[in-house]
Amino acid sequence: MAVKVAVVQAPGYPTWIWRLRPGADMTLASEIHARLRESAVDLSGEDLQSVREAAARHGATVVLGLNELDKEFSGTTIFNTIVVIGHDGSILNRHRKLMPTNPERMVWGMGDGTGLRVVDTPAGRLGALICWENYMPLARYALYAQGVDVYVAPTWDVGESWLATMRHIAKEAGCWVIGTATALQGSDIPADFPGRDLLFDPDEWVNDGNAVVVKPMGAIHAGPLHRKKGILYAEIDLGAAHRARRSLDVCGHYSRPDIFSFSVDRRPRHAATFLDEPVAAYGPMSFERPARSPQPVCVFTSRGPVGAAAGGQERPPPTGGSPA
Secondary structure, eight states: OOOEEEEEEOSOOOGGGGTSOTTTTHHHHHHHHHHHHHHOBOTTTTTTHHHHHHHHHHTEEEEEEEEEEOTTTTSOOEEEEEEEEOTTSOEEEEEEOSSOOGGGGGTBOOOOGGGOOOEEETTEEEEEOOGGGGGOHHHHHHHHTTTOSEEEEEOSOOSHHHHHHHHHHHHHHTSEEEEEOOOEEGGGSOTTSTTHHHHOOTTSEEEOEEEEEEOTTSOEEEEEEETOOSOOOOOOOTHHHHHHTTTOOTTTTTOOTTTBOOEEEOOOOOSOOOTTSOOOTTTTSOOOOOOOOSSOSSEEESSSSTTBOGGGOBOOOOSOBOOO
16 A cells, blocks of 8 residues: 655754854844744644645645744744644644754754654654754654654754764664755745845755665665755655564663663643643643553653553653663
């Protein structure tokens, strides 16, 4: 059966933050940030309705990178967010980047662990981390421990070290890896973008792209699209992920829970809690928690204290866990 997974990004990455001077370019930064905020997506409203309807119409699972505006509290903070939309149009998960990188902290807030989830799709169990989160071993392991089959890594990073990371993750996790980036030239920047001629050379490659699909165990399957503006298509064999983990399963027979312990706190971190109103389980949306083994190699705390195992059973803190 053919299964469709689309990985897209909108609105775009704020690459201008790497080119502005702290202090000296504050006025220009404020003007550009205002535009970014105006184009950011409010997930509590209908901003993604057209995308959700298209996903349902075509039976496609959509992984969408975007700038998310937090309307629940301040109405101003923006997050680097990735959303998984199911083939029926439902929002399966929303993950906010845990740690914005260097000048990214000028425009994005830090996300909590709520979205560190792998979800079921017709293409297999799918999870995602954003850009340099993929250099965070424990964040990766949080997805591995949920049986990820298809691992999506949207990024602004480029080069051989990034491609090597995509191949390493495919080997380490025994899963398919989709690395996405945006091939962008200075001439692609809109003419009315504030400070365009100051910040960008029309002939330069602002980002080389390098979209790639990697097989379980690390061989490149499709791409990379280096300095090519196009869409990368690939057909995958879901069974290859399970076969790859026969020899290396870092959350199974290749783990040592008697030596290492690891827990993941997925409880939402709110700026404020108002006790005169009921508090939603996961913030503005409710995400279903995947079923796990009664003897986990890592503990995911979504509700209640650390040690609450999957299925709602209360367990003491483990003496062992997975390798970090």
